[in-house]
Amino acid sequence: MTGLPPHTALRLVEAVAAAGVLLGSLERLARPRELADTSLASWPVLRLRHPRYAFGLTGAALHPVVAYPAVLWLVAARAAAAACLLAPGAAAHRPLHVALLTAVVTTGAALGLRGAGGGEGSDQVLRIVFATLLLVALHPTAAVVRLGLWFLALQACLAYFVSGIYKVTSRPWQDGTGLTGILSTRCYGHRGVATWLTARPATTRWLSRGLSTAEMLFPLVLLAPAPLVPLALAAGALFHLACAAVMGLNCFVWAFTALYPAVAWAALGQ
Numbered sequence: 001m002t003g004l005p006p007h008t009a010l011r012l013v014e015a016v017a018a019a020g021v022l023l024g025s026l027e028r029l030a031r032p033r034e035l036a037d038t039s040l041a042s043w044p045v046l047r048l049r050h051p052r053y054a055f056g057l058t059g060a061a062l063h064p065v066v067a068y069p070a071v072l073w074l075v076a077a078r079a080a081a082a083a084c085l086l087a088p089g090a091a092a093h094r095p096l097h098v099a100l101l102t103a104v105v106t107t108g109a110a111l112g113l114r115g116a117g118g119g120e121g122s123d124q125v126l127r128i129v130f131a132t133l134l135l136v137a138l139h140p141t142a143a144v145v146r147l148g149l150w151f152l153a154l155q156a157c158l159a160y161f162v163s164g165i166y167k168v169t170s171r172p173w174q175d176g177t178g179l180t181g182i183l184s185t186r187c188y189g190h191r192g193v194a195t196w197l198t199a200r201p202a203t204t205r206w207l208s209r210g211l212s213t214a215e216m217l218f219p220l221v222l223l224a225p226a227p228l229v230p231l232a233l234a235a236g237a238l239f240h241l242a243c244a245a246v247m248g249l250n251c252f253v254w255a256f257t258a259l260y261p262a263v264a265w266a267a268l269g270q
Contacts, residue, residue, distance in 0.1 A: 004265045006145045010136065011091060012261035013152060017129045018085040020122070020254025021104060025079035027250070029072065036068045041114050043067045053113065066110055078107035094137070101134040121159070122255035128155055129258055152262035157219035159256070160236075164216030173212055176204035188247045211239075222267050229267045233260045 004012075028035065035041050043066055047053040053062060064070055081103035084090060091097050108127050129152065136148040172178035176197070183194040197204040214235075221232045237260070240253040 004261060004268065006142070006149055006265060009149055009261040009265035010133070010145055013129065013149075013258050014091070014133055015086060016254055016261070017126055017133070017258035018082040018104075020126060020251050020258060021082040021108075021130075022079055022086065023254060024122075024126075024251045025075050025082065028075045029079065032069070032072055035071050035075075035114065043071070043114065046114060062110075062113065066113055071111070071114065074107055074110055078104060078111070081107070091137075094140070098134070098137050101130060101137055104130045105134050120249075120251070122249070122251040125155075125159065125255040125259070126251075128152075129255070149262045149265050152259050153222070153266035156256070156259035156263050157222065159259075160215045160218035164212055164214070164218065167208070167212035168216055173208050174205075176201060176208045179204055179208040179211075183246070188249070190246045193246050214239075221263060224267060226268055229264060233257075233264060236260070 033039060037044055043063075047059065047062070052058045065074060081100045085097075085100050085104070090100065105127075108123075108130065112123070112127070132148050132151055136144050167173035167178070170178060172181065180194055180197050183189045183197065184191075197207075218232075218236070221229060224232060237253070237257050240249075240256055243249045244253050
C-alpha cells in the first residue's frame with residue numbers, strides 16, 4: 001500500500017477539521033440562548049474570572065466581541081471561514097488561505113474565553129490542528145509540510161496514549177464503574193446503555209479494559225504493517241461514531257479523525 005502525498009494528507013486534515021468547526025458553529029447558532037447572559041456561559045459572569053477580562057483596555061476590547069448577542073456574529077464568521085476552507089481550491093490562493101485559517105484560529109481563541117475551563121477535548125484538538133495548519137500555510141515548504149504532519153500524527157498518538165494510560169491506572173475504569181458512571185450522567189449519558197451495562201458487570205469490566213488498552217496502544221499504529229493501518233484507523237473512527245451516538249459528542253468525530261490523514265501518512269512510509 002502506497003503512502004499519501006504530504007500535501008494531500010494535509011488537505012484532508014484541513015477538510016475534516018473544517019467540517020468539524022462548521023458543524024460545531026452551526027450547532028451553536030441553532031441554540032443561541034446557550035450564549036445569552038442568562039445562560040451558564042454568561043459573559044458578564046465569566047469575565048469576572050480574570051480582572052483583565054472585566055476591567056481595563058482588554059476588557060473593553062473583548063466585551064463588544066464576545067458579549068451576547070455580538071458573539072453570534074463571531075460564531076457566524078467562524079462558520080463562514082470553515083465553509084470556505086471546504087471549498088475546492090481553497091488552499092490554492094495563499095493569502096486567502098492564510099486569512100481563512102487565521103479567522104478560524106482567532107475566533108476559536110475568542111470563543112474559548114466563553115468557557116469556564118479548557119473546553120472539551122474536541123475544542124482543544126481543533127485549536128491545535130488549526131494553529132498547526134496556519135503555521136504551515138505561512139511557510140509551506142516541503143520540509144514544513146512534513147514537520148506539520150509529523151506533529152499532528154504524534155499529537156494523535158499522545159492524546160490517545162494519555163487517555164489510555166489514565167484509564168489503565170484508574171480503578172473505576174478497570175472495574176467498569178467509570179464507564180457506567182459517565183454513561184449515567186445527564187450531560188454525556190444514555191439511560192438505556194447505562195442500564196444494560198450496569199446489569200452486566202463482567203461485560204462492562206472487559207469492555208472498559210479493552211477500550212483503555214486500545215487507547216494506550218494506539219501509537220503502535222505508526223509501526224504497524226501497512227494493511228493494518230486502515231483497519232486501526234477505521235476502528236478509531238467507529239469508536240468516535242459510537243461516542244457521538246451514545247454520548248452526543250458529535251464534534252469528537254471530526255476533531256480526532258482530522259488527525260488520521262497525518263497518522264496514515266506517517267505510518268504508510270510518507
